[in-house]
Amino acid sequence: MPRPVAALLAIAVLAACASPGPDPQPAEELVLLDQGLTPEERAILHFTPQGTEIMPASWLASLRVGPTSETRLMDPAVLGRYRFITPAPDPVRNPDNFPLGFAVHAHKGPGGPPSGVRMVGFTCAACHTGQINHKGKAILIEGGSAMHDAVAFQRRMAEAMVLTAELGWKRERFLDEVMRREAWPGGREALAKSFDNAVERILVRKPLEDRLTVVPEGHGRLDALQRIANQLLGENLIRPDNEQVRDAPVSFPPVWDIWLFDWVQYNASVRQPMVRNVGEALGVRARTRFLDDAGHPIGPPTVWDTSVLVRDVDRIERTLHKLRPPPWPAEILGAVDPALAEQGRVAFASRCAACHGIQVIRGTGGAPEWHVPVIPLARIGTDPNAARGFAGRTYDASALGFRERIGGAEALRVVTERVKERAYDQLVPPASAEERAALDGFGRDNLVRAPCGYKARPLIGIWATAPFLHNGSVPSLHDMLSPDRPATFVVGDREFDPEKVGYRSDRLEFGTLFDTSMPGNSNQGHWFRDTRGPGVIGPALSDGERRAIIAYLKVATEETYPRRMVDRPGRAACEGEPGWASR
Ligand code: HEC
Ligand code: HEC
Known part of the structure; x- marks a missing residue:
């Protein structure tokens, strides 16, 4: 089919110009901190696949960036621009030299390319590993917040595919190279067909993708919950009307200690580890096949088939139990003054611990559990979009057997439950009752809810996870605790500022501009001010208090951190109140 190649070329050239600046300090070598992991456990986190599929690994390795460029898309210099992390070479676990978190597995279905083709997809570490640079050194933060612009990278990848398909000589060379890397089942012809289909799907989806983007997710953020809903209930069900705008990008949260939390996600919406992970994997392009080739619903149980690798996901999850917050x-x-940090500990205990202290739930039996309180929007005053979108939006899932429109929480609960049970059934050997409970994670029930606020997490190790708040709208701890915050700043620079405790945010050439006036980007709320008003949670902090609390947050450990025992709370703030769900 003829396509406007000239227009595509123009887009590609523009995209290349608009791509983020070079990594200010590409790391030759990453400094590792003691986070409780052996080298083997780090490798499990970095390279264990979870069954998500971006494309065949041989395709990704063979793509070149531009219409005339010889540079590979997977060249570390190109990837550095998008702030992916280059790990130490590991020819056994990472033969393709992909960035950290790009994991490969052999495809089994449902759908997709022939069985056995090596597929690459994001594993947890792609989004949950950070890198901090300081004066020529680069530090790896296991379980920290990624800084990548995955959406810009995927756009670049899509353009590379379209250009490759359009330009005859490029296409031939690409197919030759893929064939050299992998004996494609069915031969070159079958490969060409697979590739053309993939390109066709990109072109068909592009206009919708553009319409759904209300605010750029940019570096270090994704609108994760909306992407999961759109993927499952829109794209996978071929219901474009179900796909809703992404107006609530959130910052990648750290994943140490999270297995202890009674509820996770910024809005404390999900309880069970496996459901959380299956939901995430489905949102990050694990395969499902809800419909047959003619677009008709498939009956149970095959409708719940998936490519999610539940035993591998469990292995990652259990490795996360060993992960400790990064020590400063x-x-x-730079050294932290112990007297100042001690003052900060005392101030933190009185000013912050009511919400951020560790709250150990009494009587949970074997598995310890920490209660993370939800503070209602009306009190915390931070950007409401993420919580509201999840609580208020509804979807038509009649093809999956739902009679009425359902909310995101309900859809996520039901779909992940069925998909995961089906995956357990299909394990070889099949999962026993005990293994099922273990895979679920402490036998926790699959509960999904949509509270009207955000959770206050314990803040050990938070120094390594800028920018702050769920939407990443505050560049540093200093700004978090000051009476005013920058209205715009740059995200994407890796150079760390140990005074303010955040990344440098003044060099536009190394990142993209974060504009707090855009939808989903509000930097309001969680204020310490002497006036009353929306989002004021305490009186102003003096300069000295602020410096002391920041010093404490650099060196806080579980041993010095405020801790108390609590009973298991009933329900989250304002959950179930009339009107909330439709707000
Ligand atoms: C494509 C990026 C991406 C991948 C891959 C990914 N996550 Fe996440 N994860 C996120 C984002 C973004 C959030 C925040 C979503 C929210 O709360 O709205 C999140 C939230 C979480 C949370 C909740 C944290 C909290 O503070 O409540 C946990 C736990 C988690 N992820 C674990 C995992 C695990 C385990 C995997 C792999 C099995 C994984 N994630 C894969 C992006 C990702
Ligand atoms: C009334 C409860 C409450 C108090 C008191 C409180 N916080 Fe928070 N804090 C929250 C909530 C809720 C969030 C999450 C808000 C969001 O992401 O929109 C948060 C988020 C944060 C974050 C960002 C975490 C992240 O994921 O980026 C930091 C840092 C923080 N608080 C520090 C403090 C410090 C320091 C104090 C004491 C000076 C304090 N907070 C007092 C409720 C509280």
Whole structure:
């Protein structure tokens, strides 16, 4: 089919110009901190696949960036621009030299390319590993917040595919190279057909993708919950009317200690680890096949088939139990005055611990559990979009057997439950009752809810996870605790500022502009001010208090951190109140 190649070329050239600046300091070598993991456990986190599929690994390795460029898309210099992390070479676990978190598995279905083709997809570490640079050193933060612009990268990848398909010589060379890397089942012809189909799907989806983007997710953020809903209930069900705008990008949260939390996600909406992970994997392009080739619903149980690798996901999850928050590397980022930190500990206990202290739930039996309180929007005053979108939006899932429109929480609960049970059934050997409970994670029930606020997490290790708040709208701890915050700043620069505790945010050439006036980007709320008003949660902090609390947050450990015992709370703030769900 003829396509406007000239227009595509123009887009590609523009995209290349608009791509983020070079990594200010590409790391030759990453400094590792003691986070409780052995080298083997780090490798499990970095490379264990979870069954998500971006495309065949041989395609990704063979793509070149531009219409005339010889540079590969997977060249570390190109990837550095998007702030992916280059791991130490590991020819056994990472033979393709992909960035950290790009994991490969052999395809089994449902749908997609022939069985056995090596597929690459994001595993947890792609979004949950950070890198901090300081004066020529680069520090890896296991379980920290990624800084990548995955959406810009995927756009670049899509353009590379379209250009490759359109330009005859490029296409031939690409097919030759893929064939050299992998004996494609069915031969070159079958490969060409598979590739053309993939390109066709990109072109068909592009206009919708553009319409759904209300605010750029940019570096370090994704509108994760809306993407999951759109993927499952829109794209996978071929119901474009179900796909809703992405106006609530959130910052990648750290994943140490999270297995202890009674509820996770910023809005404390999900309880069970496996459901959380299956939901995430489905949102990040694990395969499902809800419909047959003619677009008709498929009956149970095959309708719940998936490519999610539940035993591998469980392996990652259990490895996360060992992950400790990163210790402040004083030799690189500077010593912390112990007297100041001690003052900060005292101030933190009185000003912050009511919400951010560790709250150990009494009587949970074997598995320890920490209660993370939800503070209603009306009190915390931060951007409401993420919580509201999840609580208020509804979808037509009649093809999956739902009679009435359902909310995101209900859809996520039911779909992930069925998909995961089906995956357990299909394990070889099949999962026993005990293994099912273990895979679920402490036998926790699959509960999904949509509270009207955000959770206050314990803040050990938070120093390594800028920018702050669920939407990443505040560049540093200093700004978090000051009476005013910057209205715009740059995200994407990796150079760390140990005073303010955040990344440098003044060099536009190394990132993209974060504009707090855009939808979903509000930097209001969680204020310490002497006036009353929306989002004021305490009186103003003096300069000295602020400096002391920041010093404490650099060196806080579980041993010094405020901790108390609580009973298991009933329900989350304002949950179930009339009117909330439709707000
Ligand atoms: C494509 C990026 C991406 C991948 C891959 C990914 N996550 Fe996440 N994860 C996110 C984002 C974004 C959020 C925040 C979503 C929200 O709360 O609205 C999140 C939230 C979480 C949370 C909740 C944290 C909290 O503070 O409540 C946990 C736990 C988690 N992820 C674990 C995992 C695990 C385990 C995997 C792999 C099985 C994984 N994630 C894969 C992006 C990702
Ligand atoms: C009334 C409860 C409450 C108090 C008191 C409170 N916080 Fe928070 N805090 C929250 C909530 C809720 C969030 C999440 C808000 C959001 O993401 O929109 C949060 C988020 C944060 C974050 C950002 C975490 C992240 O994921 O980016 C930091 C840092 C923080 N608080 C520090 C403090 C410090 C320091 C104090 C004491 C000076 C304090 N907070 C007092 C409720 C509280």
